[in-house]
Amino acid sequence: MAYWLIKSDPETYSFDKMKKEKKTFWDGVRNYAARLHLRAMKKGDHCFFYESMNGEPSIVGVVKVAKEHYQDPTTTEDWSCVDVEYSEPLKRPVTLAEVKANKKLAKMALVRIGRLSVQPVSGEEWDEIIKMSKS
DNA sequence: GCCAACGTTGGC
DNA sequence: GCCAACGTTGGC
Numbered sequence: 001m002a003y004w005l006i007k008s009d010p011e012t013y014s015f016d017k018m019k020k021e022k023k024t025f026w027d028g029v030r031n032y033a034a035r036l037h038l039r040a041m042k043k044g045d046h047c048f049f050y051e052s053m054n055g056e057p058s059i060v061g062v063v064k065v066a067k068e069h070y071q072d073p074t075t076t077e078d079w080s081c082v083d084v085e086y087s088e089p090l091k092r093p094v095t096l097a098e099v100k101a102n103k104k105l106a107k108m109a110l111v112r113i114g115r116l117s118v119q120p121v122s123g124e125e126w127d128e129i130i131k132m133s134k135s
Numbered sequence: 136g137c138c139a140a141c142g143t144t145g146g147c
Numbered sequence: 148g149c150c151a152a153c154g155t156t157g158g159c
Contacts, residue, residue: 009157031142053157096158115141115156 003121004037004047005110006063006084010054015061018049018086023066027074027081034118038080039069047084048121048129050110058093059129090133104128
């Protein structure tokens with residue numbers, strides 16, 4: 001079981017929309033590092049859903065990988081997408097500011113390489129963020 | 136709306 | 148194959 005973090009601009013695709021639709025395909029990744037991570041995802045892996053650029057950037061919920069990577073249907077070029085399904089919201093959102101303020105999370109890709117739209121999360125980081133969301 | 140950081144492109 | 152320049156992203 002691996003953990004990931006996927007970012008979305010809520011104007012494009014919000015967690016609320018995800019909740020209503022239950023499932024979506026995660027397309028539009030046009031970055032080699034992100035593509036590498038997409039292709040490493042396995043069915044059943046858990047992902048944090050991160051919303052950027054709308055008020056306070058935050059991790060808002062959890063989704064699961066429903067289908068492993070396949071050709072992104074929105075392009076004929078060599079890009080991948082995956083299917084993800086709604087799992088559960090966090091008890092409360094964990095903001096980027098909180099992640100940055102937590103020393104245990106200083107190594108997270110979210111902090112170090114903010115622009116990466118699909119990134120791996122370690123088990124420790126996952127647990128820590130879940131813990132923060134419950135406090 | 137500005138600016139910093141990163142990724143990509145293209146010239147050499 | 149390196150590196151500078153440019154474009155884009157995203158936080159503030």
